[in-house]
Amino acid sequence: MPILNLGTQQRIFDYGSRQTVSKDEKRVAACALQFSGLLTGTMLARCASFASQPNSAWKCLAIIKRRRYDETPTRITVREEPFRFEQLGKSEATAEVAKLFQTELCCGMLLYNAATGDSCLMKMTLPSMMACVDSASAENIVRVQSEAESIIPSLHRLSQKADVVFNIPVTDRASANIRAERELNTATPNGASTHFYCRVHKASQTQTKQFSHAELHVSGLLHVALSQRGGGARRALRNILYEVIKERLVIFIGEAPGRYLDTTWNQHGKVPLKRVDTQRCVITKFFNGDLQNHENVEYYSAEPISRDKVLQLYRSLVIPLLLPSICPIFPRSRWIGGEHSISWCGLLASLHGLLKPLLLQWGAPQGLPALPQAASSVVGSTAAGNAVPDAGLPAGDMDWDYDPVLAAEAEKDLLDRATGSVDWAKINSSMRLRSARWGDRSDTCAALVCMRSVMNPCLQLMHGLLKQSGLKFERCWADFSKSWMLEGSSDCKPKDSLVSTVSSQALDLQDRTRRTRVLLFRMLSTAGGALQLLLGRGDVGYPYKLFRLLLSDNPHAVEEVFSDPPCLYDEITAKMVLKFPSAREMVSAEGFTLAVSLAEMVLLDIAGVEARHAAARRINVLRSTQTNTLSFEALCFPGWPPQTPADEEEVVVHGVPFFMFESLVLDDRALSQQSTGGSKGAVASRRNLHIFFESATWEQLQEELVTNPLVTGILLAAAGPTELANQMVAVATKAKEVTRHIDKEWQDDLQQIALCSKETAAELRKAEQQPSPMGNLATSISSSLLPLRPLPLPQALPASGDSVQDQDGAKGSMFSLECLPPAAELTKEFFRVVPSAAASTGGVLQQLEEDVANRTLMRLHAEAPKLSDIGPDEARFQLKPCYGYGVCICGDCVLAKRFHSNLVAFFRPYLRVTREPRPKGAAKATAKKPVPRLLMEQGMFVFKFQSMPLETEVPDVSARWEQICDSLVHGSEIAVVPSRSVFESPKHESKTVWAHVSFANYRDWTFSLSFLEEAGEATTESGQKLTVLKVPEQAQFETDVAAFKTKFDLKPCWIVSAYVIYADAEILPDMDMAPDVVEVTRLMSIPELRLWKACRAWFVHLCSFVKYCCPSSLMFNVIGR
Secondary structure (H helix, E strand, C coil), X not given: CCCCCHXXXXXXXXXXXXXXXXXXXXXXXXXXXXXXXXXXHHHHHHHHHHHCCCCCCEEEEEEEEEEEEEEEXXXXXXXXXXXXXXXXXXXXEEEEEEEEEEEEEEEEEEEEECCCCCEEEEEEEECCCCEEECCCCHHHHHHHHHHHHCCCCCHHHHHHHCCCEEEEEEECCCHXXXXXXXXXXXXXXXXEECCEECHHHHHHHHHHHHHXXXXXXXXXXXXXXXXXXXXXXXXXXXXXXXHHHHHHEEEEECCCCCCCHHHHHHHHCXXXXXXXXXXXXXXXXXXXXXXXXXCCEEEEECCCCCHHHHHHHHHHHXXXXXXXXXXXXXXXXXXXXXHHHHHHHHHHHHCCCCHHHHXXXXXXXXXXXXCCHHHCCCCCCCCCCCCCCCCCCCHHHCCCCCCCCCCHHHCCCCECCCCCCECHHHHHHHHHHHHHHHHCCCCHHHHHHHHHHHCHHHHHHHHHHHXXXXXXXXXXXXXXXXXXXXXXXXXXXXXXXXXXXXXHXXXXXXXXXXXXXXXXXXXXXXXXXXXXHHHHHHHCCCCHHHHHHHCCCCCCCCHHHHHCCHHHCCHHHHHHHHHCCCHHHHCCHHHHHHXXXXXXXXXXXXXHHHHHHHHHHHHHHHHHCCCCCXXXXXXXXXXXXXXXXXXXXXXXXXXEECHHHHHCCXXXXXXXXXXXXXXXXXCCCCCCHHHHHHHCCHHHHHHHHHHCHHHHHHHHXXXXXXXXXXXXXXXXXXXXXXXXXXXHHHHHHHHHHHHHHHHHHHHHHHCCCCCCHHHHHXXXXXXXXXXXXCCCCCCXXXXXXXXEECCCCCEEEEEEEEECCCHHHHHHHHHHHCXXXXXXXXXXXXXXXXXXXXXXXCECHHHCCCCCCCCHHHCCCCCCHHHHHCCCCCHHHHHHHHHHHHHHHHHHHHHCCCCCCXXXXXXXXXXXXXXXXXXXXXXXEEEEEEEECCCCCCCCCCCHHHHHHHHHHCCCCCCCXXXXXXXXXXXXXXXXXXXXXXXXXXXXXEEEEEEEEEEEEEECCCCCEEEEEECCCCCCEEEHHHHHHHHCCCCCEEEEEXXXXXXXXXXXXXXXCCCCEEEEEECCCCCCEEEECCHHHHHHHHHHHHHHHCCHHHHHHHHHC
C-alpha cells in the first residue's frame, strides 16, 4: 500500500511527518477500499448491461456471492467518561473484551452464450476493514456483513435484476452466525443460499472433544510450558536434569539387555525429523538399559569407563538433546502443534521416569505442600479428567467438580480485572507448583503415551484440511476443477485404529492396566463418533451429493438427484432442480456450467481468515505482557533477540561447535564446510566477536560485513537512529528522482473507469436511492479523475479452457477469470493528481478520514437494527428435518424419528443440568451436572437395546372409538370386530443391540453411536460380574436416527437400559491391551425403560379396526382423528 511523500506532508503540516504517517495510512486504505468497490461494481454493471442488450447472445446466468468471516476476542480498555486530551490517563478505565470481525467478500458473475455454449465466470475478491463490535450477536453480524456488501454500490440493484443469486456464506457453527444468515437471506427474494460450515473448525472440535478425556493432563502440559517462560529456564532445567542423572546413574559392563526405546521413539519422535534423528542417534547410545527402571539410570558399556567420563558425556551430549528447548505450549486455542508438547514431556517420562524428578525439583524443591481439604475425598480415586472412575465406587464419594490443577486466571488475587495488572511472580510460582503436582501423578506417563498414540488420525486430517486451505495448494490446483473438494471424503479413519493394538512396549509394566485400555478406547471412539456426526453426516447429503453426481464421469448419475425425496434438498439443490426440472436439462451445457461455477466459488473453511486476524491477536497479547516495548529499530535488527555469552555453551563434538546441534538447520555439506574454519567460521558466536575485531584485518572485516549478517546487524545497531534516518532520507531522495511513465493505454483505462463510476452514480440517483456518505465519497473520487472520454467495451468475451458438450452436440468452452481491479494503481494516481490545496482545506482527504473513522467505530449491540420475527418455519426456504438427519424420515420412516424422540424424552431428566432458583440480587448459582451426564461426556455411557415380544391385547374400543365411528357413519350399522386370533403376533426372536455413546450434541440431543458386540462375561477380583463387549471387525459409527432406521426392526417392542464402562487398576497381559474390548456393568441409578411399544403394530390394528367399522371413504378421516 503506497505511503504519501513525507516531504510533501512536511510542507503541508507544520508538526512533522511522524504524526502524519497514521493519517496517510488511513487515507490510502479508505481510497483503496473505495476504488475496489467502484471497480467491482463497474465491471459487474457493464457486463450485465452488455448481456442485457437485445442483439447479444450472452446472458447473465447467475450472480454468486461468497462471504467468509470470523471473529476473535480482543481485550481493550474502555473509558468510563468522555475526557479531553489534557485529561488523558486521569479518568478511570475498565478492561473489556471486544470482538473483531474480518470479512472476505468475493463476487462472481456467470455469463453464458446459448448459441456457442461458451461461458465465462468473472470472480472478484474485495478487501475489507476489520469491524469492532461489543458482542458477536446476530444483530451485529447482520450490520457488519451488510456494510461489507455495501462497498459495491450496484450490487443490490444487480441482484434484484438477476435471474438467480446464489449466496454462499462460510462460517463456523455459532448460533449467532446461523441466525444472522437467515436474516440476510430474506433481503434477496430471488436468492438461494446454503450455509457452509468450516471443516477445520469441525476437525478442531473433534480434537478438543478427544482430549477432553485427558483434560487434567492437558492442563498439566500447559502449566509445565507456562512455568518455563522466564529467562534462563532451559539452563536451569538442564542443571536439574544433570543432578538427577548424576544421583541415579548406574554403570554396567557388558551387553545391553532388550529395551523398548524403539517403540518410545515411534510414539514421541516424529517431528521435527532432523532433530529427532540426531536425538535418536545419541540417546540410543546412552540409554541402553532397562528404561522402565525408575529408580536408576542404567548405562551399559562394552569396555570399562570411568563414571566422571560418562557424566561428562551426559552433560555435554545427552542432556542438551533431551532438552533442546523449553517445553512448547500445548495449543489449546490453535489447531496444530500439540504433538510437540506431548513428545517433550512423553520422552522424558519414558526414559527411566525422568519427568517426575525433573518437575519436582523445578516446581517444588522444598517438597509438595498438602492438597486442599476439599480434595481429601478424591485423593484415592480419580474422578475427573482422563482418570476413569471406578464403576464400583459410590457416587457420593466422588467430587466431580474438583480440579487440583486450576488455571491461574481463575484466581482473583493474581489478576486485577479493572486495571489488567498481573502479579507475574505469583503466577510463575503457582505454575511451577502445579507442574510439580502434575508430574507427581502416577498416571502421567500412561496418559502421555495414550494421547500421542490416538491423536495421529485427527492430526493427519487437520494437516490435510489446512493444506487444502492454503494459497500454495490453491495455486497448484488452479487449472483443475474443485469438485473433489466437495466430495467430503475424509482421510481420517479412527475406526480403523480401534482394532489395532497398541504396542505394550510403549507402556510401563505398571501402566498396562484396564484403566489405560479404557482411556484408549474412549479417545478413539470419541474421535470416530465426532467425525461421523460433524463431518460424515453432512458430507453424504446435499449439496455435496449434487456436485459429486453432476461432475462425475457417469452421465446417468444425476438421475439419482431426481430419485431422492425433496426433503433431503438444500436450497441450492432445490433451486437447481427448479431451474432444470429433468436429468437431461441438468446435464446440459448450461446446467453443467452452473454446477462447475458454483464448485469454483464454494470454499469449505475459514482458515485463511482465522490465520490473518490471529496474528494481530498474538501481537496484542505480546504487547500486553511487556513492560518495555521494542522500538522499530530494534525490531528490524537482524541479530534480534540478543544472546548473552552465558546462553551459549561452547562444547566441541568431533571438532564441530555444539551450537550447530541445537539449531540443526544445516545439512551435512554446509556443516562440514563451516567446521573447517576460515574467515566464515571466525565469527561463530558473540562470545569471540571482540577477539575477531582485535585481530582481523580490513579485508577480513569487509568480507564479514558482506557475508555475515550478525556483524552487519551489530554495526547497524551501533550506528543508532541517526544512520537509519539518513538511509530513509536517501531512499526518499532517490524516489523523487524516479519519474513514473504513464502510457496512453493506462490513461484510457483510467478514463474509462472514472466514466463508469460516474455513470453508476447517475444510475443510483436515477433510481431515487438515498445517497450515502460512501456514495458521495465515490462521486468525489471519480470526479477528481476528470476530464474523461468514453471508450467502448469489447464486443466479445474471451473463451478458453475446458470444453463442454451439450446434449445436442454443441461444444463450448468454459473460462474462469480472476479479476484483480487495479485499486493500488488508481490510489497512486489519485494521490498524484489531487492538488495540495485540497489536502490543506480538507476536501476529499477529509472525507477519506471520516470514512475510515466511521468504519472503525465500535458497533454496539444496543444500536444495531432489530431482526425480523421470521423464524425457521417462516423462512423463504425451509430445511426439512430429514436434511439435518441425513436420511428421509417421512412417511413410513417416521418411526425412526419417534424412536429417537422417545429415547431423548426418557433420558433427558437424567442428563439435564438444572439450576436451583436464586433470590433476586444473589449471585448466579453454579449448576452441577448429574452423574449420568458426566459419564456420557466422559465417554463411559453404553446403551443396551433389547427387543421384546408384541403385546397381543387388543385395545378397548367400546367407548371412544364407537362414539367416533357412530358420528362418522351417522348411525349406520357397525360391523363386528374380528376375533382376537387375527391380531396374534408372530413368533418373536429376541435381539440385543449394544451402542456406545461416542459423541453427543446436547443442543439438539443428537447422539453418535458406536456399535459393539457381546463377547461373554467376566468377573473382577472382588467377584463383580461384568459383560464383555468387543468392537466388530469393521467398526461402525452412525448417528442415532440413521441407526434406528437401518439397524432396528421397529415392529416388536424395545426396552433400553443404561450401562457404564468399568475401569480399575488391574494389570492386564500384553495380548489384552488392544483397545477393542471393554467391560460394562449396569448403571442402577437409571431404571430399565420400555422405550418402544411397537407403534407399527398398533397402527395396523387401528387400520384393521377402521376398515371393519367404517366405510372406505371415511377411513382416512377416522385415522386423522
